[in-house]
Amino acid sequence: MMDHSVAGDDAPCAVGDDLGAVVASAFRLFARGVADRRSAFRTPSVATVGADGAPRVRTMVLRGFDAAARRLTLHTDRRGEKFGDIVRMPRVAVHVYDARAAIQIRLGATARVHVDDAVARAAWQRGLPASRACYAIEPAPGRSVAAPPAAPVFSEAGFANFAVLAVEFDRLEWLWLHHAGHRRARFEWAADGGCGASWLVP
Ligand SMILES: Cc1cc2nc3c(=O)[nH]c(=O)nc-3n(C[C@H](O)[C@H](O)[C@H](O)COP(=O)(O)O)c2cc1C
Numbered sequence: 115m116m117d118h119s120v121a122g123d124d125a126p127c128a129v130g131d132d133l134g135a136v137v138a139s140a141f142r143l144f145a146r147g148v149a150d151r152r153s154a155f156r157t158p159s160v161a162t163v164g165a166d167g168a169p170r171v172r173t174m175v176l177r178g179f180d181a182a183a184r185r186l187t188l189h190t191d192r193r194g195e196k197f198g199d200i201v202r203m204p205r206v207a208v209h210v211y212d213a214r215a216a217i218q219i220r221l222g223a224t225a226r227v228h229v230d231d232a233v234a235r236a237a238w239q240r241g242l243p244a245s246r247a248c249y250a251i252e253p254a255p256g257r258s259v260a261a262p263p264a265a266p267v268f269s270e271a272g273f274a275n276f277a278v279l280a281v282e283f284d285r286l287e288w289l290w291l292h293h294a295g296h297r298r299a300r301f302e303w304a305a306d307g308g309c310g311a312s313w314l315v316p
Pocket of ligand 1 (some may be wrong): 157170172174175176188189190191194195196197253256280
């Protein structure tokens, strides 16, 4: 069953009743994804629009969640395709399906990139050497090679390739599969932070 227990002054969308509890529970799932490696919210799918206009989707690790800013934090290699996609077209979509909770969440969001700035430096310093080693791989991710390359070893030089993606969502759609009737709701935030919410036909 869903936990509908938390609302209050810091509610992510002050719409009251069950809709307010739904969006609060959705925010808690993202917060849990950062802390719990086994949570489905640990590894969202992130979709970008490619240079050819076609969608591209891939799994990423959720590194941070700021509920007040409605922001997910992700890490990637700036040499990868998705980085170029986001620079060209910052609009992205995020998808998670949590089979245990029977909940799907879809986000509409705008991504900002951080490379060689204070945000990137702080995240780099917090990272484990084993994770940071990936950024030293040569040649660049996605290149075609004659054989799989050797595993990279940690190097501070990898920081030049390290990027933080700050993904701020303004749209959240929630779907809960339940034998007594599926439920679906949409939440949208305006630029001034005001939130609208609606039940949808599932
Ligand atoms: C469980 C899992 C976690 C992943 N986490 C990340 C990640 O945090 N950042 C990332 O750039 N790629 C991550 N990847 C790899 C991406 O899914 C993708 O294959 C790679 O980044 C290349 O994507 P691109 O060519 O669209 O840039 C992960 C893959 C898996 C299976």
